[in-house]
Amino acid sequence: MSVPGAWYLGLAAMLFSIGAVGLLIRRNVLIMFMCVELMLNAVNLTFVTYARMLNDIGGQVVVFFVLVVAAAEVVVGLAIIVSIFRRRADATADDISLLKG
Amino acid sequence: MDWVVFVVAGAAVLAGALGVILSTHPVHSALMLVMTLFGVAVLFVAQQAHFLAAVQIIVYAGAIVVLFLFVIMLLGVDRSENVSSEPLVGQRPVAYLAGIGVIAAIFLLARTAWVSGAASVAGAADGPGSNVEKLARSLFTRYLLAFEMTSVLLVIAVVGAVVLARHSPSGGVRGSEDAG
Structure with missing residues (x-):
């Protein structure tokens, strides 16, 4: 007997919450980025679970697009982090106040 | 199993x-x-x-x-980083509360509202054929425009990463304050 979809959805909800909490409590920009990846993965798991529950391949197609967007986001985000690091050698989000007047 | x-x-x-x-x-x-x-x-x-x-x-x-x-x-x-320091007073408890709030909201939604959509709008996920075949058939027919758009997105991301990470030694248009 296969595992009901509700269990997968509960697991994805917990993974999403852990990612959200990590994004709020950590100050290292790289770790915050990893927490965003955790949240994206939680949503991907939800999509795949619904694809199975509703017997619809569309959920898996959406996950494919999310993977592409996540890859693009990481590339641009890490480029921004590298260019911030060039200016100042500390990686906490509190230090990124360059736009403050 | x-x-x-x-x-x-x-x-x-x-x-x-x-x-x-x-x-x-x-x-x-x-x-x-x-x-x-x-x-x-x-x-x-x-x-x-x-x-x-x-x-x-x-x-x-x-x-x-x-x-x-x-x-x-x-x-x-x-x-290693000192994770216990808290420059923003009360940030950590509020973050934990927010996390508990998120998970409570999701479970509450899961109890009251449940899936009611029509099954197999974009094609069945099970049945004959491999998973790759069904995914590809959906991707290259129904979602072809979105698939093409992702290639544009990837090109933009590559160009953006190159522009952001480029180091101009002569202090050109941008990065004139770059120390090195």
Whole structure:
């Protein structure tokens, strides 16, 4: 007997919450980025679970697009982090106040 | 058997996620992230999403985490961080409260509202044929425009990364304040 979809959805909800909490409590920009990846993965798991529950391949197609967007986001985000690091050698989000007047 | 797979993979996912947010060392966080990604890939396989499981390993574990580790090493921030300091007073309890609020809201929604959509709008997920075949058929017919748009997105991302990471030694248009 296969595992009901509700269990997968509960697991994805917990993974999403852990990612959200990590994004709020950590100050290292790289770790915050990893927490965003955790949240994206939680949503991907939800999509795949619904694809199975509703017997619809569309959920898996959406996950494919999310993977592409996540890859693009990481590339641009890490480029921004590298260019911030060039200016100042500390990686906490509190230090990124360059736009403050 | 399915339950064994689910429990083991789910435990790996949650342990890895907690490891990401609790490790003081960025490299440890990245490796814990790999554990979570592998667990999610196993859960994909358990739900007949074989192609996505393979892509998950190749793209996430193979490219994104390596990119993270590369940046960690490039910037030389592979040292432990004091995670207990709290410059913003009360940030941590509020964050935990927000996390509990998020999970409570999701479970509350799951109890009251449940899936009611029509099944198989974009094609059946089971039935004859492999998972790759069905995914490809949907991707290259119904979602062809979106698929083409992702190529545009990737080109934009590559150009943006090059522009952001370029180091102009002569102090050109941008980066005139770059110390080095």
